[in-house]
Amino acid sequence: MKAKFPFAFCLLVVLAAGLGATRLSSREKPAPAAQKAQKNAQKAPAAPSASQGQIDRGKYLVENVGMCEECHTPRDSSGNLDESRRLQGAAIWIMPVHRMTNWSMRAPALAGLPGFTDAEAETVLEHGIGPNGLPIQPPMHVYHMAPSDAQAIVAFLRSMPNAYPRN
Ligand code: HEC
Known part of the structure; x- marks a missing residue:
């Protein structure tokens, strides 16, 4: 019986220490979160609707996955991307092996997304349906992108300077 008291006392000490530790850590937690929120708030004026992370992801998808430049960037006289x-926007230089009546000979400008709403551009990338409600014409791919990927691409394209009007 006597031996039980020190054991119970030890248990109490351990419990109390544990409780103190969780209190401490829960007290520490809000600080980094608040700092993060503050940082985001500072970033906000530069990119009100899209985060830099979303724009960076869109750039990666456009340049390294979708290879959009192969058709939407014009080429110089040696055939290199300008x-x-x-x-x-660029003239299409690839031709189908078999005759295709709906082959499109021009890839429109994407920089700045002139002439499209975000929703229209997202529908092209998610469902292959153009702004006119018709299936997009080859050689444009019918992508079935996840909405988050399509939104990232739109965020990147919107962030680009819209130097030329829609062609
Ligand atoms: C193989 C060539 C090719 C590639 C690669 C390509 N496109 Fe296209 N794109 C076209 C052509 C050609 C059209 C015009 C299609 C039409 O008239 O229906 C087009 C049309 C579009 C349109 C709709 C424009 C409109 O007015 O209907 C959007 C948006 C678009 N492309 C975005 C992209 C994005 C983003 C990528 C990369 C993820 C990409 N394209 C990759 C050739 C291409």
């Missing part, structure tokens, strides 16, 4: 006119 990066000074990045995504500003």
